[in-house]
Amino acid sequence: MRSDKRLRLLCLPLMALLLSVGALASTPEAEDQAGRALMAAQAAELQAAQAQAANEPDPLWTQVRAGESGRTTAQGPFVGQLINAYDPALVSTRSDTTAPVLTGALFGVFVIFALFVLVNGPSRLSAGFSNVMVKRWPKTDVFIHWLMAIPCLLLIITGLMLLAGRYVFGAWLGPDAVAAMAAMAKPIHDYMAIPFAIGAILAMLRWMKHNIPAGYDLKWFTTVGGYLNFGPFKDAHPDAGFSNAGEKLWFWCFTIFGLIIIGSGVVMLFPDLVQPTRSGSLLAITLHGLSAIILTGFTVVHIFMATVMSEGGMECMVSGYCDENWARQHHNVWYDEIKAEGSIEYRS
Ligand code: HEM
Numbered sequence: 030m031r032s033d034k035r036l037r038l039l040c041l042p043l044m045a046l047l048l049s050v051g052a053l054a055s056t057p058e059a060e061d062q063a064g065r066a067l068m069a070a071q072a073a074e075l076q077a078a079q080a081q082a083a084n085e086p087d088p089l090w091t092q093v094r095a096g097e098s099g100r101t102t103a104q105g106p107f108v109g110q111l112i113n114a115y116d117p118a119l120v121s122t123r124s125d126t127t128a129p130v131l132t133g134a135l136f137g138v139f140v141i142f143a144l145f146v147l148v149n150g151p152s153r154l155s156a157g158f159s160n161v162m163v164k165r166w167p168k169t170d171v172f173i174h175w176l177m178a179i180p181c182l183l184l185i186i187t188g189l190m191l192l193a194g195r196y197v198f199g200a201w202l203g204p205d206a207v208a209a210m211a212a213m214a215k216p217i218h219d220y221m222a223i224p225f226a227i228g229a230i231l232a233m234l235r236w237m238k239h240n241i242p243a244g245y246d247l248k249w250f251t252t253v254g255g256y257l258n259f260g261p262f263k264d265a266h267p268d269a270g271f272s273n274a275g276e277k278l279w280f281w282c283f284t285i286f287g288l289i290i291i292g293s294g295v296v297m298l299f300p301d302l303v304q305p306t307r308s309g310s311l312l313a314i315t316l317h318g319l320s321a322i323i324l325t326g327f328t329v330v331h332i333f334m335a336t337v338m339s340e341g342g343m344e345c346m347v348s349g350y351c352d353e354n355w356a357r358q359h360h361n362v363w364y365d366e367i368k369a370e371g372s373i374e375y376r377s
C-alpha cells in the first residue's frame with residue numbers, strides 16, 4: 030500500500046516532464062496545455078504528500094520513538110537504539126516539579142528567612158564583644174571553605190538558569206534571552222563543578238570530626254539553639270561543641286547530597302569515561318536536580334545564619350578567629366575543652 034503511493038508520487042512528476050518535453054516540439058496551444066498539466070501534476074504531488082504526512086504516521090519514526098533497537102555500523106554500547114523510551118512521567122518531573130521547586134528553594138527560602146529575621150531579629154552576644162580573639166579555623170580550612178562556597182554559589186545560579194530558565198522564566202524573558210542565558214551558564218556550570226568538588230570533598234574529610242552527634246544536640250534542637258528572641262527560647266544558650274546541632278545537620282546534609290550531586294555530575298560531565306546506560310543518565314539527571322533543591326535551600330539558611338543571624342559569626346570564616354564571648358555563648362563545650370586542655374590560641 031505504501032509502496033504503491035511512493036510509485037504514484039514518483040510517476041506524477043515523470044508524466045509531467047514527458048508532457049512538457051513533448052510540448053517543446055509543438056504548437057503554442059499544446060505548450061499551454063503541457064504547462065497546465067505540469068502545474069496540475071505538481072499540485073497533485075503536493076496534495077498526496079500532505080495527505081500522507083497527515084494520515085499516516087511513519088512506521089520508522091514510530092518504532093524509533095518507541096525505543097526499538099536496530100543495527101548500525103557505529104561502535105559502542107547502546108548505539109543501536111536511537112531514542113530511549115523513558116517513562117514520560119519521569120521526563121516531565123524535570124519541567125513540572127524539579128524546576129519550580131528549585132526556584133522556590135532559592136527565592137522562596139530567601140523571602141521566608143528574610144521575613145523571619147525582620148520579625149525575630151539577630152541573635153546578639155549577651156555579654157557584648159570582648160575583642161579578645163580566639164583561633165577557631167586554621168587558614169587551610171578558611172581557604173577550603175571559600176574554594177567550595179564561591180563555586181557553589183555560581184553553580185546554584187547557573188544551575189537554576191539551565192534547569193528552570195526555560196520553564197519558569199521563559200514566558201517573561203522570551204526564547205532568545207533564555208537561549209543566551211543557557212549558553213552563558215553551561216560552561217560556567219561545567220568549570221565551577223571542579224573546584225566545588227575538590228573543596229567539598231576536602232571539607233567533608235577534614236570537618237567530619239567536628240560533626241559527630243552528641244547527647245546535648247537534642248536540647249539544642251528543642252531550644253532552636255537560642256536563636257529565637259521570644260518566649261522560653263529567648264537567651265537560651267544550649268550546649269554546643271565545636272559545631273552546634275544545626276551545623277551538624279547542615280554538615281551531614283551537605284555531605285550526603287554533596288556526594289550525590291558530585292557523583293551524578295561526574296556521570297553527566299564525563300559520559301565517555303563513565304559510559305552510563307540510558308537509564309543511568311536519566312537517574313543521574315534526576316538525582317542531581319533533587320540534591321540541588323536540598324542543598325540550595327540549606328545554603329540560603331546557612332548564609333543567613335552566618336551573616337545576619339549570629340552576631341560575630343562571620344569573622345570565623347574571614348580571619349579564622351572568633352570573639353571569646355561568641356565562643357562562650359555559641360560553642361561553650363568546645364571553649365571549655367580547649368581552655369581546660371590549654372590548647373586555646375589567642376590572636377596576639
Ligand atoms: C556567602 C556564602 C557563605 C558564607 C558567608 C558562609 C559562612 C560560613 C561561616 C561564617 C562558617 C563558620 C561557622 C562556624 O565557625 O561556626 C561556615 C561554615 C561552613 N560552611 Fe559556609 N558560608 C557560605 C557559603 C557556604 C556554602 C555555599 C557552603 C556549601 C557548599 C558552605 C558550607 C559550610 C560548611 C560545611 C561549614 C562548616 C560547618 C561545620 O562543620 O561546623 N558555606 N560558613
